[in-house]
Amino acid sequence: MSAPNRPTFRRIADEIRAAIDNGTYAPGSKLPTDAELAAQMGVTRTLIGDALQLLTTDGIVTKTRKGTFVSSFTSKINRDANTRYTKSFRESTTADGTKARGAFDAELRARGLTPKTDLQVKRVVPPNHVADLLGIPANEVLVVSRARVMFAVKEDGDEVPVQVATSYLPGDIAFGTVLETPDTGEGGLISRLADLGHRQSRISETIQVRRPSEAEATALNLTEDQRVYEITHSARTATDRVVEVTNHILPVHLWNLTYAWDLEG
Template identity: 40%
Template sequence: MTVEAPKSRYRQVADQLRQDITHGEYPPGSTLPSEAELADKMGVSRVTINRAVQILRAEGLVRVLRGRGTVVRSVPPISRHSNQRYARAIREERGARGAFDAEIRRLGLEPRSDIVQLEPVNPPEAVAKALGLGQRERVLIRKRHMYASDEPVLLATSYIPWALAERAGLTKVDTGPGGTYSRLAELGQGPVRFTEDVRARIPTDDEEAFFGLAENQQVFEIVHMSWTATDRLVEYRVDALPTFQWVLHFEWPAEAVESGSRP
């Protein structure tokens, strides 16, 4: 028989604080008492409180804001339904500007996308190879900081062949209802197939600063590619998402692959 050691005090404190947050004693957007106040209230040292709070930070329940202290996150985990989010009816739902806009509104939150880079550039080697571009061909880069009710939740960087982007009007900040894919569809270049490669990794310095991540938090990196009916790749996109903030949901039938079809 294996005898487990008693749970450490800081983990017990983390359990209690997590329960207090879940039950609404510290509601979303509220500030936790100071470490000194919590230590006095719970009868433990400030070191114990600090270690407990680090657990909650790693889980994404709280974040530390300069001038405010430790704040309970106001945005719940976001479910990303990769099999459904790019359907036109969803992307354009109630005038949504694309998949992200629609899924955030469905949560009752306010989406916002800030364009931080929108210009023709020489593509990275992996992008040029995937898009089948020549040495001097350029792409439009659309780099966006994306928020749910003012909380940063997604960093998306899209690469689209420049000539196609110009024709589709994707050089504008606002691409209109349905976003990029609706504008491509109007040219007969709408995607009908997508691939996504997902991995968890350590964030870059820029990602860590943008999301306000703790030292031991990671991000999902999703390399998303969009293909037309003629197997033309029209978008190569890299999404970075905090792992604690997103639930990646996938769904498919058991007999998804038919004889002679693409796997």
């Protein structure tokens, strides 16, 4: 009623969305082929494709060469920017008695998922905006880059990529230290930076939403029409030096973000 002349392809999308919500199509199951749906609904295959593309963009279904499948990820993961950087959360003990290895680890375990991270440590010349934040000349100085692709492993063993993040650490701090090794141990990067005498005291993050780059789309299994948060995170010490810049890329349909802070007078 609210939309009297709602186009057919949107009505079809609504219909299928409702069918997924009410359990007619279970998470992970295969939908009928476009051609079958077209026959059922008495429309062209083109229309079904348009309708399903809307659901694909929302992350509700995934289209492959083998058919259309209902996404198995339903609820969103919460990224709480404040607790995630506290020592207690980063080093929190998980259900199986092991200690969490950094913020992302604790975050996923809190949701009953098992985290898995692919890491590549390199020395690189950072992107300009990162060099800028680190206070070093552009296109010149090498820094340590810790590029991660993070997965949520479900109970059935399926690995879903949920985030890519790249941390940049100044060379004079990180070269030749544990910060260039794969496992940063209990409490993660932030704890190790503190060990090295660079305890972080103030964080700032800027957020934008955009289409994924080609590389991001591939890594996160996204289409060009989906959207990601890009969070540029920078941490400075009490002496006001930026000792870490991290670029987080998160599909918007998988995450909520939370922030909290005190007001001064």
